[in-house]
């Protein structure tokens with residue numbers, strides 16, 4: 001079953017740049033009535049609020065801060081669509097023995113996994129009150145197969161994939177639809193050191209909204225993720241070997 005965005009109220013975390021900012025633009029274009037744009041520093045949201053006027057409301061939310069999450073849920077009690085987009089990649093490349101994998105990995109788990117979990121826990125009753133609604137988790141193609149270049153980030157995104165499945169099962173009873181998004185390389189600050197062809201955030205955001213509206217529980221919003229998503233479903237071992245070969 002698809003989730004129609006038209007007339008709905010949404011919240012996007014990490015909306016001040018990259019994919020999150022593009023999702024806010026795409027939601028407004030698709031007819032959302034109101035979009036809360038979440039950011040750690042609401043001054044960073046000035047371009048979005050200037051572009052969209054009263055339809056975009058700036059909301060302070062660090063997804064690792066329980067007090068800010070609770071305050072955001074109180075301020076945005078009309079949310080029907082929660083997009084867990086905020087994410088962090090702390091360490092790219094290097095030797096397996098580099099201690100930085102552990103240091104950055106803890107922070108990646110804190111933002112990507114625990115942040116998504118904590119925000120969804122607090123907003124689940126809000127969604128239930130507003131008719132069920134939808135949760136969209138921005139995972140990664142690295143949720144499905146580990147990229148050695150991004151070893152600890154891949155693990156945190158595999159955790160997001162697992163959480164997405166649990167959220168779908170656990171919130172089904174309250175009528176909440178849950179979508180997982182598995183992007184490949186998208187041209188944002190996070191991916192600036194990633195040596196692959198990249199899709200624009202605007203194209204990815206359009207594909208994400210189209211996937212939600214079509215009711216696709218797994219959304220592959222760019223050419224690389226479409227290929228790898230199909231490979232994962234057909235033969236996960238072959239995909240693992242293919243991606244390991246890229247690192248060699």
Ligand SMILES: NC(=O)c1ccc[n+]([C@@H]2O[C@H](COP(=O)([O-])OP(=O)(O)OC[C@H]3O[C@@H](n4cnc5c(N)ncnc54)[C@H](OP(=O)(O)O)[C@@H]3O)[C@@H](O)[C@H]2O)c1
Nearest residue numbers: 014018019062063085086087140183185186188189190191
């Ligand atoms: N780009 C890619 O190739 C790619 C591929 C697959 C999946 N993704 C995922 O897509 C999502 C968006 O990433 P992006 O590519 O747009 O990267 P980005 O440009 O680096 O943006 C990351 C966003 O997350 C926010 N953020 C980080 N930590 C936060 C926290 N503790 N609380 C709230 N917000 C926080 C950042 O805010 P600040 O400005 O305050 O740091 C920023 O708005 C992430 O979940 C990422 O893992 C990206």
